[in-house]
Each structure stands twice: as C-alpha cells, then as structure tokens.
Amino acid sequence: MVDTSHTHGKRVTRVTEVSHPLDPLTESEISAGRQILVDAGYVTETVRFPAVLPVEPDKKATLAWKPGKPFDRSILFVMLDMATGISHEAVVSVTDEKVTSYTRVGSDVHPYGQPPYLFEEYDQVEALVKADPRWLHAMERRGVTNIDDVFCAPLAPGYFGFEDEIGRRMIRSLTFWRANKEDSPWAHPVEGLLVTINLTTGEVVKVQDEGDIPIPQGSGNYDVATVGPARSTLKPIEITQPEGPSFSVNGSLVEWENWKFRVSFNSREGLVLNQVTFNDKGEDRSILYRASVPEMVVPYGDKSINRFWISYFDAGEYLLGKNANPLVLGCDCLGVIHYFDGIAADDHGNPMVVPQAICMHEEDFGVLWKHTDLNFNPDSRRSRRFVISYFATIGNYDYGFFWYLYLDGTIQVEAKATGVVFNGADVPGTAHPHANEIAPGLFAPVHQHIFSARLDVAVDGNDNTVEEVDVVGIPMGPENPYGNAFTYTVTPIETEGSRLADNLKARSWHVKSGHRTNYTGASTQYQLVPQGNPVLMAQPDSYVAQRAAFATKHVWVTKYEPNEIWPAGMYPNQHAGGAGLPAYIAGGDSVVNEDIVLWHQFGPTHIPRTEDWPVMPVDYSGFMFKPYGFFDVNPAMDLPDGNASCSCCGSGRCGTDTCTCTHGH
Ligand code: NI
Numbered sequence: 001m002v003d004t005s006h007t008h009g010k011r012v013t014r015v016t017e018v019s020h021p022l023d024p025l026t027e028s029e030i031s032a033g034r035q036i037l038v039d040a041g042y043v044t045e046t047v048r049f050p051a052v053l054p055v056e057p058d059k060k061a062t063l064a065w066k067p068g069k070p071f072d073r074s075i076l077f078v079m080l081d082m083a084t085g086i087s088h089e090a091v092v093s094v095t096d097e098k099v100t101s102y103t104r105v106g107s108d109v110h111p112y113g114q115p116p117y118l119f120e121e122y123d124q125v126e127a128l129v130k131a132d133p134r135w136l137h138a139m140e141r142r143g144v145t146n147i148d149d150v151f152c153a154p155l156a157p158g159y160f161g162f163e164d165e166i167g168r169r170m171i172r173s174l175t176f177w178r179a180n181k182e183d184s185p186w187a188h189p190v191e192g193l194l195v196t197i198n199l200t201t202g203e204v205v206k207v208q209d210e211g212d213i214p215i216p217q218g219s220g221n222y223d224v225a226t227v228g229p230a231r232s233t234l235k236p237i238e239i240t241q242p243e244g245p246s247f248s249v250n251g252s253l254v255e256w257e258n259w260k261f262r263v264s265f266n267s268r269e270g271l272v273l274n275q276v277t278f279n280d281k282g283e284d285r286s287i288l289y290r291a292s293v294p295e296m297v298v299p300y301g302d303k304s305i306n307r308f309w310i311s312y313f314d315a316g317e318y319l320l321g322k323n324a325n326p327l328v329l330g331c332d333c334l335g336v337i338h339y340f341d342g343i344a345a346d347d348h349g350n351p352m353v354v355p356q357a358i359c360m361h362e363e364d365f366g367v368l369w370k371h372t373d374l375n376f377n378p379d380s381r382r383s384r385r386f387v388i389s390y391f392a393t394i395g396n397y398d399y400g401f402f403w404y405l406y407l408d409g410t411i412q413v414e415a416k417a418t419g420v421v422f423n424g425a426d427v428p429g430t431a432h433p434h435a436n437e438i439a440p441g442l443f444a445p446v447h448q449h450i451f452s453a454r455l456d457v458a459v460d461g462n463d464n465t466v467e468e469v470d471v472v473g474i475p476m477g478p479e480n481p482y483g484n485a486f487t488y489t490v491t492p493i494e495t496e497g498s499r500l501a502d503n504l505k506a507r508s509w510h511v512k513s514g515h516r517t518n519y520t521g522a523s524t525q526y527q528l529v530p531q532g533n534p535v536l537m538a539q540p541d542s543y544v545a546q547r548a549a550f551a552t553k554h555v556w557v558t559k560y561e562p563n564e565i566w567p568a569g570m571y572p573n574q575h576a577g578g579a580g581l582p583a584y585i586a587g588g589d590s591v592v593n594e595d596i597v598l599w600h601q602f603g604p605t606h607i608p609r610t611e612d613w614p615v616m617p618v619d620y621s622g623f624m625f626k627p628y629g630f631f632d633v634n635p636a637m638d639l640p641d642g643n644a645s646c647s648c649c650g651s652g653r654c655g656t657d658t659c660t661c662t663h664g665h
Pocket of ligand 1: 417421447448449606
C-alpha cells in the first residue's frame with residue numbers, strides 16, 4: 001500500500017499504491033500517464049509540462065464508493081510546446097490507459113492566460129539577459145563588469161494590454177548584484193533596470209534603463225560571519241512523547257483523537273485535506289469534503305517602472321507544490337513527526353519527489369478549558385492541536401501553510417509569511433510614499449499577501465447554507481428602553497456572491513446543515529471567523545483588480561462545480577482578468593441547502609519595517625472555522641485531568657503553574 005520508513009523519531013509515508021479515490025497521485029501513475037502521451041505521439045522534443053495535476057474524482061461516486069470497488073484515476077497534463085508557445089491540456093485516464101481529451105489552451109486569444117513557468121525557463125532568462133548588449137551596457141554604466149554572480153530574477157509580468165506582450169509567453173527580469181554566489185541578492189537591487197523577454201522566440205523585447213541610483217552594497221547575509229556567533233543562553237527544550245504520538249496513519253488516511261481526514265498533495269495547491277470528519281459519540285460527522293489554499297496574490301503598491309507590474313500569483317504562476325520545501329533538513333517541526341513525501345512532476349512531466357514535504361505532529365497548546373469552583377477545586381484541561389503543514393519557497397519569500405485541528409472541534413488555517421522582503425534602491429533618506437527604507441538605501445515597497453482558502457464544506461452533509469451573522473446595536477426606545485440591549489442579525493446568502501468582513505460588527509459566516517439539528521433544535525453549524533484585514537488595495541479599474549478579483553472580497557460562496565478550484569482561474573499568468581471566482585458566480589445559482597463551496601481571502605497588508613531585514617520574522621495570518629451548535633456540548637469535556645496531557649506530574653511540579661494534577665504523586 002505504502003512505503004513507511006521509520007527512522008529515529010520520525011516516520012515517512014510515500015503513497016505508492018492507490019487504495020482510495022482521493023489518494024494523491026503516485027510516481028508510477030504520473031510515469032504511466034506520461035508514457036500514454038508518449039505512445040500517442042504527443043510528446044515531441046520541444047514539449048514541456050508546466051503543470052501535472054490530478055483530475056478530482058467525481059464527488060457523488062467518491063461518497064458512494066466502498067473499499068475494494070474500482071474507480072478511475074485521471075491526470076491533467078498541461079503541455080507547452082516551447083518552439084511554438086502553444087499549450088494543450090491532455091487528460092489521461094491511467095485506469096483505462098488512454099488519452100481522454102486533448103484540447104488547445106487559448107493562451108493567444110482574449111482573455112489569454114499562460115501556463116505556469118518551467119524551472120528551465122528560469123535558466124533561459126538568465127542566459128538571455130546576460131547575453132543582451134543593452135543590459136551589459138546598463139550594468140557597465142553602473143560599474144559592474146563581472147556579471148558571473150549577478151542574479152537575474154525571473155518574474156511573472158502581469159497583464160497590461162501592452163501590444164508586444166499580449167497573447168505571448170513573456171517574463172520580466174529584475175537584476176540583483178551579488179559579491180559572490182553565496183551573497184544574498186535581495187540586498188543589492190539594480191534600480192531602474194527592467195528586462196522583458198519573449199520566452200518562445202527567445203527575444204529580449206525591452207531593456208528599460210533609467211536613473212543612476214547606485215547599487216546598495218550593504219550585506220543582506222545572515223551567516224555566522226555576518227550575524228556573529230549564535231547566542232548560547234537558550235537551554236534545550238525537549239518535546240518527548242514517551243508512549244508515542246496519539247495519531248495513526250494508514251496510507252493517506254490520518255486519525256487523531258476524534259478527527260479523521262485524508263492527506264493529499266499536488267504540484268499547484270500543495271497540501272490538500274479531504275473528507276475531514278469529527279467523531280461525535282461514535283459517529284464520524286462530516287465537516288469538510290475538501291480543503292486547500294489554491295491561490296494567493298502578492299500585489300505591490302509602488303508605481304515605479306521596476307515594480308508597478310508586480311502581482312505574483314504564487315500558485316497559478318509558479319506552483320506552490322512544485323516549490324515545496326523538502327523538510328529532510330532543518331527544524332520545522334518538533335515532537336514525534338510523521339512526514340508525507342510530496343509527489344509533483346518536473347518540467348518533462350516525470351514524477352518529482354519532494355521528500356518529507358508535509359509535516360504532521362501534535363503540539364501542546366496551553367489551556368483548553370478551566371474552572372475553579374466555589375470550593376476552590378480547580379479543574380483544568382490542556383489543549384492540544386494536530387498540525388499538518390508544508391512550506392513553499394518562491395524566490396525571496398517563504399510561505400508556510402498550517403492547518404490546525406483542535407480537541408474542541410475547531411479548525412484553524414494559518415499562513416506564515418517569512419523569507420526576505422523584496423527591495424528597490426534609492427539614495428538613503430529619500431522619502432517614498434510607496435516604500436519604506438528598511439536598511440540604508442534599501443526601499444521595500446508596500447504590498448499585500450492575499451491568500452485564498454477553498455473550503456468545500458460538508459457540515460453534516462452536502463446540503464448547506466451560508467448565513468452572515470452581525471452584532472448590531474438597537475436605538476433607544478421601546479425595543480431598548482435602557483440602551484444596553486444589542487442583538488445579532490442572521491442574513492442568509494441565497495445566491496452565489498461575495499461579501500466583505502466587518503470587524504465592528506464581529507461579522508462571521510455560518511455554514512448551516514440543511515437537515516440536522518442539535519439538542520436545542522437549532523441547525524448544526526460551523527462558523528468562519530475572519531481576521532478582516534484589507535482586501536485588494538488596487539483600484540477597481542486596475543488590471544490587477546480584474547485579474548485578482550477573488551482578492552477584492554473576504555468571502556465568496558459558490559455552488560459546487562467539479563472544475564471550479566482556482567480563485568483566479570486556471571491560467572492567471574498574463575491573463576486579462578475575469579476568470580475564477582467572478583466567472584464561477586456569474587450563473588447566480590441558488591446556494592440555499594445546496595452543495596456549496598466557501599472561499600475565504602485573508603492575509604497581511606505589509607508595510608515593511610527594519611526588523612523585517614535581513615530575514616523577516618514570521619508574519620501570521622489566517623482564520624478559524626469553529627463548531628457553532630454543531631455539538632450539543634463542549635466536545636472536550638472528557639479530556640483526562642492531568643497525566644495524559646501533562647508531563648509535569650512525573651517530575652514533582654504538580655499543582656503549580658499551568659498543570660494541575662490530582663493523582664500519582
Ligand atoms: Ni510581505
């Protein structure tokens with residue numbers, strides 16, 4: 001079924017044989033699918049594979065599926081002919097060993113849209129830029145003659161209706177000087193120099209060179225030589241689980257306490273959780289059918305030539321899963337860890353393993369509930385959460401995507417933004433409306449990171465409705481004679497649409513079961529609690545607002561459609577806009593007691609600071625998805641007092657601090 005290797009303190013699962021329709025693609029499936037395309041004559045010398053993705057299995061069939069029954073496994077291969085710039089989508093059934101469909105991607109007709117970039121194209125960019133005499137001249141003008149270590153960043157160009165760009169496979173490049181290959185390039189931006197390339201013709205279309213800002217020479221390095229020796233004052237913290245972890249893994253199926261779910265992974269979304277259920281008095285009750293963060297956008301708020309066009313769609317333009325970190329090295333997780341290898345595909349459509357891409361472990365999380373009664377008898381129970389996470393690095397930034405499951409039925413999604421902020425250069429001390437000087441001569445532009453979570457909700461089944469809940473005051477009068485009264489309003493979202501958060505009303509969105517009630521007679525619900533940070537700051541008429549329309553609202557509600565997975569559409573790269581969520585809601589379908597999908601946008605609006613340099617401390621953003629009348633009572637009342645959740649009992653510190661133990665000492 002699976003390869004599970006067990007080495008000191010950690011286990012690793014690589015799903016190698018499929019036993020469930022929602023299992024991730026395996027290496028052998030990708031190889032087999034590619035071979036079917038080779039045999040059918042589709043894979044010529046110049047064909048590459050910008051994306052290889054699982055075709056989601058039919059939902060009804062999957063819900064009705066019983067172990068041992070057959071099911072189809074299909075793969076979508078996006079194929080780019082680098083010689084012509086023409087792309088095709090090939091769907092291959094590896095079950096039936098045939099090409100099911102082969103259709104041309106409309107990259108050259110309005111509204112355009114290119115498949116994600118290949119790793120190979122990054123090398124192509126560097127070679128093309130460094131061979132261009134205009135660029136060489138621009139570097140010489142800035143006093144740089146040794147270009148060997150110069151870094152030419154390959155960057156998605158956006159869409160601006162430029163005649164020499166539309167419908168073509170373009171990329172831009174900003175230049176960063178480096179003292180050597182180990183030097184952090186982000187400290188040395190070459191201001192005022194922008195190169196635009198046609199990747200199909202291999203032509204450097206434009207070299208824009210303006211201004212005479214010197215290249216900043218300060219170091220952005222963070223090695224011992226630069227930062228100095230590590231402090232020696234921190235004593236070790238050991239996380240020990242002497243009886244092992246409380247979770248179990250069987251293939252892609254994970255069980256922890258009352259929770260059950262299936263782990264999946266693909267090139268574009270990275271981590272996907274399927275069929276998330278919570279066991280309530282012996283019954284596995286469904287909460288989510290499928291959950292992921294399938295898109296994000298990082299729009300910059302600077303109008304300069306180097307940056308006005310920047311709005312990276314890290315999933316749709318670069319692929320989060322393909323850029324996932326192998327967590328083989330480093331200390332990203334503590335405790336007893338279980339990893340899943342991530343299976344993606346390389347530029348040639350061959351399977352590519354990201355070793356230990358997904359990390360799972362348990363974390364102590366302080367107090368879950370506590371009370372000291374009138375007789376001064378304290379009761380307290382510790383919270384623990386189950387963490388499923390991965391990190392992706394896209395150029396300068398690193399993004400962690402963390403899903404937390406709690407003992408009380410809460411689900412939390414957290415995006416961790418870290419890495420190195422993107423800088424321009426100017427004369428130290430210059431005042432900038434759109435950038436902050438974060439190190440002498442380094443100006444980090446204002447920007448946003450807006451993530452989109454797709455929650456294919458299934459709160460006690462698929463017949464769900466979303467209700468918007470606001471707290472509201474009541475004018476003084478007969479309804480509020482003393483002025484103290486306030487209430488809350490519940491407004492159902494009846495047709496597909498989008499909504500904004502309103503923190504002054506503590507606005508939340510409740511996903512309600514169409515048929516199930518709790519013991520008070522109320523419908524069972526889960527509540528999405530947003531942080532309510534700014535949505536897209538760009539103007540509504542801007543190109544980026546058309547392309548990143550998903551990011552203009554905190555919430556979208558759509559009726560489930562199998563192919564509606566991408567908030568900015570299938571090909572946001574150089575797309576003119578309107579795809580994804582605006583198109584998904586265009587039908588205006590009823591979303592009352594229907595199979596619905598809830599999309600939530602969140603993330604920081606970042607005005608960088610000096611402390612973000614040279615590597616930025618993690619910036620956290622996310623949301624909670626909490627049971628709301630889903631359970632009759634607090635589902636964590638049965639947590640054991642003391643020993644199972646605290647280890648202090650064995651070491652003689654009982655009854656103090658945060659741990660209260662009532663036995664065995
Ligand atoms: Ni940022």
